[in-house]
Amino acid sequence: MRMRRFMWIFAVVALGAFALAAVGRFLLAWPDNVVGMWAGLGAGNAVGALLFLVVPRWWRSHCDEMYAQPAGQRYLRAMWPIMIGYALTLFVSIWSIKRGIESVPLRAVVAVLPALPIVLLMRAALRYLREIDELQRRIETEAIGIASLLLSVLYFAGGLLQLAKVIDIPAGVAMIWVFPLLCLVYGIAKMVLARRYL
Amino acid sequence: MSAREASSLPLPHQGLVATVGLVAVVLAWLGNASGSPLPTEQRDFAGGLAIGMALGFVLMLAVRNIPMLRERALLARSDAVVTAAHRQYLREFLPAMGTYVLAVFASLLLLKHIDAPATRALVALLPVLPIGFALRAIMRYVRNVDEMQQRIELESIAFATAFVSLAYLAGGFLQLARVIDLHAGTAMTMVFPLVCGVYGIAKRVVARRFR
Numbered sequence: 462m463r464m465r466r467f468m469w470i471f472a473v474v475a476l477g478a479f480a481l482a483a484v485g486r487f488l489l490a491w492p493d494n495v496v497g498m499w500a501g502l503g504a505g506n507a508v509g510a511l512l513f514l515v516v517p518r519w520w521r522s523h524c525d526e527m528y529a530q531p532a533g534q535r536y537l538r539a540m541w542p543i544m545i546g547y548a549l550t551l552f553v554s555i556w557s558i559k560r561g562i563e564s565v566p567l568r569a570v571v572a573v574l575p576a577l578p579i580v581l582l583m584r585a586a587l588r589y590l591r592e593i594d595e596l597q598r599r600i601e602t603e604a605i606g607i608a609s610l611l612l613s614v615l616y617f618a619g620g621l622l623q624l625a626k627v628i629d630i631p632a633g634v635a636m637i638w639v640f641p642l643l644c645l646v647y648g649i650a651k652m653v654l655a656r657r658y659l
Numbered sequence: 660m661s662a663r664e665a666s667s668l669p670l671p672h673q674g675l676v677a678t679v680g681l682v683a684v685v686l687a688w689l690g691n692a693s694g695s696p697l698p699t700e701q702r703d704f705a706g707g708l709a710i711g712m713a714l715g716f717v718l719m720l721a722v723r724n725i726p727m728l729r730e731r732a733l734l735a736r737s738d739a740v741v742t743a744a745h746r747q748y749l750r751e752f753l754p755a756m757g758t759y760v761l762a763v764f765a766s767l768l769l770l771k772h773i774d775a776p777a778t779r780a781l782v783a784l785l786p787v788l789p790i791g792f793a794l795r796a797i798m799r800y801v802r803n804v805d806e807m808q809q810r811i812e813l814e815s816i817a818f819a820t821a822f823v824s825l826a827y828l829a830g831g832f833l834q835l836a837r838v839i840d841l842h843a844g845t846a847m848t849m850v851f852p853l854v855c856g857v858y859g860i861a862k863r864v865v866a867r868r869f870r
Contacts, residue, residue: 554832558835558836565838568836568837568838569833569836569838571836572832572835572836572838573829573832573833575828576825576828576829576832579825579828580825583821583825586821587818587821590814590817599813601817602810602813602814602816602817603813605813605816605817605820605821606798606801606812606816606817606820607798608820609816609820610797610798612850613851614787614791614794616847616848617787617790617850617851618784618787619847620843620846620847620848620850621766621783621784621786621844621848622780622783622784623843623844623847624783624844624848625779625780625782626779627776627779627780630843630847631843632831632834632840632841632842632843633831633832633834633835634835635831635843635846635847636828636830636831636834636841636846637828637831637835638831639823639824639827639828639831639850640824640825640827640828643820643824
């Protein structure tokens with residue numbers, strides 16, 4: 462039920478962004494990059510909504526159950542503002558750095574800004590971890606452990622290939638992707654573990 | 660564990676210490692002496708090995724002889740009940756790490772003579788294999804220890820992972836903003852050692868809270 466609501470929120474945001482892009486393109490003659498930005502936002506949210514459709518039903522009902530618990534509700538309530546804050550700070554940070562900041566310390570502060578909401582997110586996640594029951598905690602921590610080990614090996618292998626000049630990935634991209642990849646592998650590991658334990 | 664054993668740190672085999680020390684001295688000579696038979700571009704390698712080994716010796720002497728560190732080591736030793744799981748872990752982990760060291764050397768030496776990208780990739784990935792075995796040993800250990808220890812291990816790993824991924828996120832933003840300039844290969848290979856290091860520190864904190 463809750464998952465269904467998330468899906469609709471994503472779908473509505475996607476439609477809104479597409480509508481803005483269309484209005485900007487055909488009625489208000491916005492510059493191409495602004496139209497592109499809104500279209501991109503719409504596409505991202507549409508993909509998000511579609512992902513909810515792809516997940517198996519047992520997983521969806523399991524998530525609904527988890528989020529119905531007090532700990533899950535608290536986690537969700539903490540997460541929404543944090544994720545919106547993350548999106549906004551990321552936007553502001555990229556925009557102002559693209560405009561160019563001369564002073565290096567100031568640029569450093571502005572660049573690190575989007576990492577702050579992630580600190581809050583992790584704090585909320587750790588609190589959630591402490592509030593759930595034993596079995597759930599076991600699933601969560603084991604999934605994080607598996608994700609951590611897999612990703613460490615993946616990055617180690619990638620680093621060796623990079624050092625041997627077989628691949629050439631920019632350092633900044635490689636570093637930023639640690640966290641999203643970790644979340645992805647964690648999610649998959651959690652699905653497998655939950656299937657086994659529950 | 661008897662009282663005598665608990666009050667003293669185990670002494671490594673003296674012959675082993677002497678041999679390793681001798682190797683370190685020879686390497687230092689090869690790397691830095693003006694009469695070294697090595698060509699100039701290979702001296703850094705030997706010199707670096709010698710420095711690494713010297714650091715290891717300093718660390719060992721420090722743990723054995725500085726009272727504060729010594730007490731800590733003794734405490735950790737008497738604290739940890741050496742279980743079957745732990746023994747099995749060491750039996751699997753140590754050979755894996757030994758093979759890893761050899762694989763790194765082999766890979767570095769071979770890479771100098773290989774140009775074909777596919778073969779280069781294969782040879783470069785050589786050290787990943789023993790690391791895979793080390794990870795299997797870690798996973799098995801976590802599976803086998805008792806409930807309480809398991810919780811400590813898993814929470815420490817979770818914390819270490821969260822911390823390192825956060826640091827990398829911040830570092831990546833700084834890199835894209837051209838505030839720092841790290842080498843991509845170094846940044847990527849350091850994920851695993853960093854997770855291990857933070858895990859070790861986190862484990863002390865978490866274990867203290869549980870006892």
